[in-house]
Amino acid sequence: MRSDFFSAALGVALAAGLSLGSTASAEPRHGIAMYGDPALPPDFEALPYVNPDAPKGGRIVTGEVGGFDSLNPLILKGSTPWQLRFLNYESLMGRNWDEPFTLYGLLAESVETPEDRSWVEFTLREEARFSDGSPVTVEDVMWSYETLGTEGHPRYRGAWGKVASMEQTGERKIRFTFNTEDRELPLILGLRPILKKAQWEGQEFGASGLDTAPITTAPYQIGAYEAGRYMVLERDPDYWGKDLPFMTGQANFDEIRMEFYGDSQVLFEAFKAGELNSMRESNAEKWETQYDFPAVRSGEIVKSVIPHQRPSGIIGFVMNSRRPAFSDWRVRDAMLHAFNFEYINETLTGGRQQRISSYFSNSVLGMRDGPAEGRVRELLDAHSAELLPGALDGYALPVSDGTERNRKNLRSAIALMEEAGYTIRDGVMTTPGGEPFRFEILLTQGSTEAQSMIDLFAEALIRMGITPEITTVDPAQYNERTQGYDFDMTYYQRGLSLSPGNEQKLYWGRAGVEEPGSYNWMGIDSPAAEAMIDTMLNATDQDEFVAATRALDRILTTGRYVIPIYQWSVSRIAHAAELSYHEPVPVYGDWFTWQSDTWWSEEK
Known part of the structure; x- marks a missing residue:
């Protein structure tokens, strides 16, 4: 029923945005959409995917590795529960x-921005x-933005660098004026976390530890740990x-508890034993064959596909x-050929999982089969000199x-290595300098499924004369190494x-590429990719936005930076029967905190 949701919603929004006339002028509004008008009116009573009458109480207990x-x-420093x-x-x-991307007032009662989005003001x-x-207070807000933009995680610094000025324009008003053209900035700034300035006076914000529980405005606060x-x-x-309409039907549990385990199998056994009451399962084969334990058969545990x-x-x-x-x-392409996805998929999931075909696959934004055409072609042609085959x-x-055995693809992999200057000598793949070709695959403790895939992958590499070093480290070491890009190959999501x-x-x-803490783990350095992102950010119509995203998808996918595995077009959640959710589910499905935010407990 909703397969064309994105196309229809975005198309209507863009049409509205291009003909807004006086409504596009700067005036306080209850929400803001990336394109056009918000779908919900100013007097909406609740979000469409919540149960406004959901009872409060009970708890949800989940597990993490x-x-x-x-x-x-x-x-950037330290490791926290996500x-x-x-x-x-x-x-x-x-x-x-x-x-697709629409915000409504939460701490702010209104947002105001001109048609060109050169500034934004929140009340x-x-x-x-x-x-x-x-x-x-406005002082808290201004302190939060400046602190995150200068001392916070690198994810907050890019947008802060585009702020020309931040000023208080009224008792409860704050305005940001931008120094660059970027239509998304008003929305990005609307999503910054807000902290209490007084709590951090005399403390180093960038220090990491377990001594300071933050004072925040959220419905959930840190309890025991x-x-x-x-x-x-x-x-x-x-x-x-x-009592806000935006929060109606949300934050229903009295307690959200996260249990931590050494590996995924121990976590699963804990769920079977009743220590957890909700479990996401990523393996389709396991979902079909191992979720038949007594609590499932009795109906105490329900299997929901989202x-x-x-x-x-x-x-x-x-x-x-x-x-x-x-x-x-060419070496990266050789690894893609050596990774026998079809055999691995059959071995680990009974062939039940569809493979990711590109970064934006499963959506209207994904690259299309065959040669680039139309506007996508025009965008890419301007950077043809740097594009890969x-x-x-x-x-x-x-x-x-x-x-x-995967013979055909292994032959192709060896040919690609030879094209890049590598040769097999006495059964060992050697570099152009004559040294054995070696690399490290970094994994974190407890990543059982990733380890199984790598074991099968390593067997194929050995047949090419390559013996990878597989290193498993604890989560703290893994976080430190990946934040500093200290790895050759690792699991990525x-x-x-x-x-x-x-x-x-x-x-x-x-x-x-050089700044630590980004998600650019592959080290991509592509003017073409940056140009496509800039085009996406400043697109004023649907065709341009979709074309730029599809062009970016081609650049990323043909860069051969990641060996893709399973695509999860559904979420599989096994949960206690007393845990419920509202239908229809949102277009994003089981996204981030949908379960924690909107589910409720019927437990008496």
Whole structure:
């Protein structure tokens, strides 16, 4: 029913945006969309995917592999539970996950921006409060933006560099004026976490540790925790925003508990034993064959399959092109040929999982089969000198015959290595300098499925005369090494939305080649990719935006930086029968904190 959601919603929004006339002038509004008008009216009563009458109470208990050594997810240093960044903080605006990219007032009661989006002004709600009861002030907001932009995680610094000025324009008003043309900036700034300035006076914000639990405005605050074992988020009974239409039907659990385990199999056994009451399963074969334990048969545990309309993103094994081993695209292409996905998929999932074919596959934004055409071709032609084979003429991932030997693709892999100057001598692949070709595959403890894939991949490499070094480290070491790009190959996952924008530069931008902490783990340094992102950011019609994204998809995919694995076009969640969710689900499906935000417990 919703397969054309993105095309229809974006098309209507753009049509409205191009004919807004007086409504496009700067005036306070209840929400802001990347294109056109927000879908929900000013007097909306609740988001479309929540149950407005959901009861409050109960708890959800989930498991994670790994641990944590910090309570601050807003800085580069340390490792925190990923949920903290989303559940423990609020921003001026909140996102509706049933639209490509639309925000509605949260801490801010209104947003104002001119048609050219050269500035944006937010008006704070008078009733907005931190968990200690103190009011949220413009001073708190300004301090938060400047601190995150200068001392926070690199993900916050790109947008801050585009702010020419920040000023208080009224008792509860704050305005940002931009120094560059970027239509997404008002939305990006609307999503910055807000902190309490007074809490951090005399403290070093960039320090990492477990001593300071943040004072925030969110409905959930940090309760009990033990590093490496568990963390509890408790619902604040005095949460300031519980009566806002945007928050109606959200934050229903009294407690969100995260348990941490050494590996995924131990986590699964804990779920079977009743220590957890919700579990996401990524392996389709395991879902079909191992979820038949007594609690499932009795109905105490329910298996829910959640569809979505978002892009596949990229999941697989990333090759670090900063390293000599993978600086040549032909070597990376050889690895793609040597990775026998069809055999691995059959072995681990019974062939049930579809493969990711490009970064934006499973969506209208994904590259199309065959040669680039129309506006996509025009955009790419301007950078043809730097494009790799397949970007213009068409590209598809290597496909094996499904057998373990994978002879045809291994022959192609060896030929690619030879083309790059490598030779096999006495059964050993040697570099152009005559040294054995070696590289390290970095994994984190507990990554059982990734380890299984790599074991099968390593067997194929050995037949090419390559013996990789497989290193497994604890989560803290893994975080430190990947943040500093200290690896040759490692597991990589990057989710992508229906409205890609500034975050794309954090993912694939040239600054991340040397600056630590970006998500540009592959080290891509491409003026063409940057140009496509700039075109996406400033597109004023649907055709231009989609064409630029499809062109970017071709550049990334034919860069051969990642060996893609499974595509998860659905989410599989096994959960206690008393945990419920509202239908229809949002277009983004099981995205970030949909479960924690909108589910509820029927437990008496």
